[in-house]
Amino acid sequence: MTEVTFKRLALIGIGLIGSSIARAARQHGLAEEIVCAARTADSRRVAKELKIVDAAYDDPVEAVRGADLVIFCTPVGTYSKLAEQIAPALEQGAIVTDVGSVKAAVVKAIGPHMPDYVDFIPGHPVAGTEKSGPAAGFAELFINRWCILTPTDTARDEAVEKLSAFWSAMGSKVETMDAEHHDLVLAITSHIPHLIAYNIVGTADDLEDVTQSEVIKYSAGGFRDFTRIAASDPTMWRDVFLHNKEAVLEMLGRFTEDLAQLQRAIRWDDGDTLFKIFSRTRAIRRQIIDAGQETPEPDFGRVHSADESPKKP
Numbered sequence: 001m002t003e004v005t006f007k008r009l010a011l012i013g014i015g016l017i018g019s020s021i022a023r024a025a026r027q028h029g030l031a032e033e034i035v036c037a038a039r040t041a042d043s044r045r046v047a048k049e050l051k052i053v054d055a056a057y058d059d060p061v062e063a064v065r066g067a068d069l070v071i072f073c074t075p076v077g078t079y080s081k082l083a084e085q086i087a088p089a090l091e092q093g094a095i096v097t098d099v100g101s102v103k104a105a106v107v108k109a110i111g112p113h114m115p116d117y118v119d120f121i122p123g124h125p126v127a128g129t130e131k132s133g134p135a136a137g138f139a140e141l142f143i144n145r146w147c148i149l150t151p152t153d154t155a156r157d158e159a160v161e162k163l164s165a166f167w168s169a170m171g172s173k174v175e176t177m178d179a180e181h182h183d184l185v186l187a188i189t190s191h192i193p194h195l196i197a198y199n200i201v202g203t204a205d206d207l208e209d210v211t212q213s214e215v216i217k218y219s220a221g222g223f224r225d226f227t228r229i230a231a232s233d234p235t236m237w238r239d240v241f242l243h244n245k246e247a248v249l250e251m252l253g254r255f256t257e258d259l260a261q262l263q264r265a266i267r268w269d270d271g272d273t274l275f276k277i278f279s280r281t282r283a284i285r286r287q288i289i290d291a292g293q294e295t296p297e298p299d300f301g302r303v304h305s306a307d308e309s310p311k312k313p
């Protein structure tokens with residue numbers, strides 16, 4: 001089995017994801033020392049009070065000194081500057097990785113600054129919530145969730161194995177893929193859904209004939225779910241869209257075409273088309289639950305069995 005104990009784990013940024021890694025790494029004994037760099041005095045204080053790190057620095061250079069695992073856990077727009085800053089202080093043989101939600105732009109932002117005596121392996125835990133900050137993290141966040149690694153040609157195989165073992169020890173299922181492919185897949189499974197949520201909640205807020213208090217008062221399941229997603233961190237998501245522009249625009253084009261099909265079906269009372277599309281998407285939800293990607297909800301009041309379609313109106 002690959003050895004997964006690191007000497008010093010340095011987390012650059014200690015928000016939701018950084019603090020979840022700190023908690024999980026500590027719980028599973030994956031690092032002898034866990035330190036972080038945080039911009040604000042408040043984050044450093046909270047991280048220390050919660051005892052999730054051994055030390056918290058304002059200077060990222062101090063955090064990475066002597067670290068054999070360095071993880072960027074800040075919004076992706078900050079990576080390039082931070083990489084340039086920490087590069088001279090990186091330890092020989094250190095593994096440098098990140099948790100950013102996009103990958104090709106991260107390779108471009110961090111890669112050129114990395115000395116050839118470190119292994120740079122971009123990564124993305126596909127797990128999160130709409131919350132931010134060091135108090136929002138929890139050790140169980142990565143359990144049964146995918147972590148995608150997009151290793152560059154220069155990273156040594158043993159370093160990739162060690163990093164995979166680190167994520168597996170925190171409960172993740174690890175997969176490797178090409179950075180560009182990652183960005184295309186995540187554009188449709190994560191980035192566009194967030195864009196839709198931001199848009200629908202914004203639209204509801206702009207309506208003249210429906211008051212804001214009515215939107216809040218009558219927000220039932222569907223809209224409420226969108227508001228959770230639309231409450232996600234604005235800085236993080238601004239950076240995701242600015243750094244996965246092509247894949248998002250490509251998927252948005254497809255999405256718009258499909259939306260026009262639904263619009264046409266409603267306009268022309270084409271119930272068959274609506275029913276067909278809704279049945280297909282219902283089956284996808286079932287597949288996600290069957291694959292263990294979603295906690296099944298209680299079956300109270302359920303009228304149809306899993307593979308039974310509702311009766312046509």
Ligand SMILES: NC(=O)c1ccc[n+]([C@@H]2O[C@H](COP(=O)([O-])OP(=O)(O)OC[C@H]3O[C@@H](n4cnc5c(N)ncnc54)[C@H](O)[C@@H]3O)[C@@H](O)[C@H]2O)c1
Pocket residue numbers: 012013014015016017018037038039040043073074075076078099100101102124125126127128129130131132133134233236240
């Ligand atoms: N939130 C999610 O659901 C999720 C899931 C997977 C991956 N990610 C990725 O994880 C990264 C962090 O997201 P998060 O949800 O933990 O965000 P967060 O807002 O909870 O934490 C971000 C941290 O970065 C710090 N920071 C911001 N700008 C900085 C700068 N210029 N220099 C130094 N520190 C700075 C903040 O102070 C904070 O400690 C992002 O790259 C995001 O794409 C997020």
Ligand SMILES: O=C(O)C(=O)C[C@]1(C(=O)O)C=C[C@@H](O)C=C1
Pocket residue numbers: 100101125126127128129130189190191229232
């Ligand atoms: O569940 C949520 O709140 C999330 O938004 C998590 C989510 C996602 O879209 O699945 C968000 C961004 C990530 O990079 C990975 C996970």
